Amino acid sequence: MTSTTATAPEAAPFRLFDLAVLRTRRLGPSILRITLGGPGAEGFSSGGRDQSLSVLLPRPGQREPVAPAGGSGTWTGKWRALPEDVRTVARSYTVRAQRLRADGSTEVDLDFVLHGDGGPASRWAMTAAPGDRLKVLGPTVADNAAVRFRPPAHTDWVLIRADETALPAAAAALERLPTGLPARVWLEVPHTEDRQALNTAAKARISWLVRNEGAVCDVEAVRAAELPGGTPYAWIAGEASGVRALHHHLVRERGFEPARVTSAAYWRRGLSAEQAREVEAKTQTQT
Numbered sequence: 676m677t678s679t680t681a682t683a684p685e686a687a688p689f690r691l692f693d694l695a696v697l698r699t700r701r702l703g704p705s706i707l708r709i710t711l712g713g714p715g716a717e718g719f720s721s722g723g724r725d726q727s728l729s730v731l732l733p734r735p736g737q738r739e740p741v742a743p744a745g746g747s748g749t750w751t752g753k754w755r756a757l758p759e760d761v762r763t764v765a766r767s768y769t770v771r772a773q774r775l776r777a778d779g780s781t782e783v784d785l786d787f788v789l790h791g792d793g794g795p796a797s798r799w800a801m802t803a804a805p806g807d808r809l810k811v812l813g814p815t816v817a818d819n820a821a822v823r824f825r826p827p828a829h830t831d832w833v834l835i836r837a838d839e840t841a842l843p844a845a846a847a848a849l850e851r852l853p854t855g856l857p858a859r860v861w862l863e864v865p866h867t868e869d870r871q872a873l874n875t876a877a878k879a880r881i882s883w884l885v886r887n888e889g890a891v892c893d894v895e896a897v898r899a900a901e902l903p904g905g906t907p908y909a910w911i912a913g914e915a916s917g918v919r920a921l922h923h924h925l926v927r928e929r930g931f932e933p934a935r936v937t938s939a940a941y942w943r944r945g946l947s948a949e950q951a952r953e954v955e956a957k958t959q960t961q962t
């Protein structure tokens with residue numbers, strides 16, 4: 676299984692953008708849309724689908740995040756070389772949408788889950804207000820390595836499974852699927868009101884799994900389903916243990932080719948993103 680909690684995007688085609696909060700909008704009890712823009716957004720170029728970026732936040736006591744400027748070498752390498760108690764807090768988020776406004780300026784929507792567990796990103800989002808600034812390491816070309824939703828050639832149908840953190844990516848990916856392509860989609864959210872209207876030209880069958888309605892949210896929802904015939908592509912993202920279990924089910928029990936399954940651990944229950952990165956680094960050195 677591939678995992679992305681350890682991965683901050685590399686240098687080119689990424690650079691630092693200094694963005695301003697333009698407005699915020701509550702999409703449901705658990706999700707807040709923050710629209711960013713301003714002159715600092717010039718040159719931002721999202722590839723859509725599950726395009727991710729790194730949100731950079733100051734540590735307590737710092738006014739500005741301490742981050743490498745970019746340039747040659749990998750940004751992540753330079754960031755890791757800074758002392759741990761000084762370097763900026765980095766968190767991955769998805770570009771839900773990018774728009775060009777009539778005046779030529781760019782707007783970017785990020786949808787934050789307000790998970791209430793005290794993480795710096797969720798905490799920042801809860802109090803974000805127009806005029807606040809946010810530094811991000813974001814894409815400068817649409818075709819970049821932080822877009823991972825890539826159905827290979829000869830895909831007959833698509834399977835998507837996402838929790839609320841991966842809902843922005845799933846929603847953006849659905850918007851890009853070809854007309855009429857069959858898709859089976861399971862979207863998990865905490866509350867009934869967190870469900871969203873989704874746009875797609877695909878022939879998508881969308882099942883909402885709402886936790887406060889008692890929905891079965893583990894691998895059983897997919898295990899019980901009759902899936903379309905033909906060659907699949909699967910994209911699974913969300914909490915690490917659920918992603919791992921479903922990856923295992925699709926590859927070992929359903930016979931999906933591993934190359935046709937993109938699995939991404941977006942967060943780990945009980946671990947901050949830093950702690951999750953450490954666990955992944957240890958797992959990688961052991962394998």
Ligand SMILES: Cc1cc2nc3c(=O)[nH]c(=O)nc-3n(C[C@H](O)[C@H](O)[C@H](O)COP(=O)(O)OP(=O)(O)OC[C@H]3O[C@@H](n4cnc5c(N)ncnc54)[C@H](O)[C@@H]3O)c2cc1C
Nearest residue numbers: 767768769788790792794795796797840944945946947948
């Ligand atoms: C490629 C990628 C794209 C992502 N896109 C989005 C996105 O668009 N929107 C989004 O909201 N998240 C997204 N995430 C997930 C987000 O990066 C994590 O949830 C991150 O841990 C949040 O940082 P934090 O500072 O709030 O909490 P952290 O400091 O990382 O964690 C603090 C505590 O909160 C817990 N926690 C973290 N996230 C959640 C959660 N969602 N629900 C319950 N508990 C949680 C942790 O387990 C830990 O115990 C994405 C992750 C990746 C890898």
